Amino acid sequence: MSSMSGELRQAFLAADVRPTVQRYAVLHYLARNRVHATAEEIFREVNRRDPRASRATVYNSLKSLARAGLVREVVSDGKAARFDASLHPHHHFVCERCGEVEDVAWFELPAGKAPLGARQVRSFEVVFRGVCEKCAAAQSLTGETE
Ligand SMILES: [Zn+2]
Ligand SMILES: [Zn+2]
Structure with a gap:
């Protein structure tokens, strides 16, 4: 505390x-x-x-x-x-099924690879989108297919 x-x-x-x-x-x-x-x-x-x-x-x-x-x-x-x-820097994962936003442990991107030109970057983050573990598990339980 x-x-x-x-x-x-x-x-x-x-x-x-x-x-x-x-x-x-x-x-x-x-x-x-x-x-x-x-x-x-x-x-x-x-x-x-x-x-x-x-x-x-x-x-x-x-x-x-x-x-x-x-x-x-x-x-x-x-x-x-x-x-x-x-x-604390971290990235995000967004579930497209339930809308849950989860933290993803921080990792660096290859420096200098981003096509940013003369832009001055203060911060960045990656947002992954897809199906979270919970939704994926529920899907395999019901045998639901897209
Ligand atoms: Zn989900
Ligand atoms: Zn977060």
């Missing part, structure tokens, strides 16, 4: 963002739970712990954290955007 709050304080410091109570609550929730939550889910969770947290404050906190690079939008694919603490 104390190492977690220390890590968050460091992250706020490094990103040069003022750690308001709400911003801290939002980042803490995302970092601790390793979830990919929608803004509404984040609001409900933060508000459950601190009923003074209004929807507007939580949404604004989320926006400032995203601008500062402490939180990132994972995937939306036409659905509500999901957010993730970006303290």
Whole structure:
């Protein structure tokens, strides 16, 4: 717990963002739970712990954290955007059956191979899409075929 709050304080410091109570609550929730939550889910969770947290404050906190690079939008694919603490780099896998977003351990891509020209890259991530283990297992149980 104390190492977690220390890590968050460091992250706020490094990103040069003022750690308001709400911003801290939002980042803490995302970092601790390793979830990919929608803004509404984040609001409900933060508000459950601190009923003074209004929807507007939580949404604004989320926006400032995203601008500062402490939180990132994972995937939306036409659905509500999901957010993730970006303290630890990782890639994502999105299941096209159930919509579940899973973390994939970080790996580097061959440096210098990307056709980016003069673009300045701040960060990148790979999003894999397909069928998750659970859905694949359910599929083989029922013998369902495409
Ligand atoms: Zn699935
Ligand atoms: Zn993630």
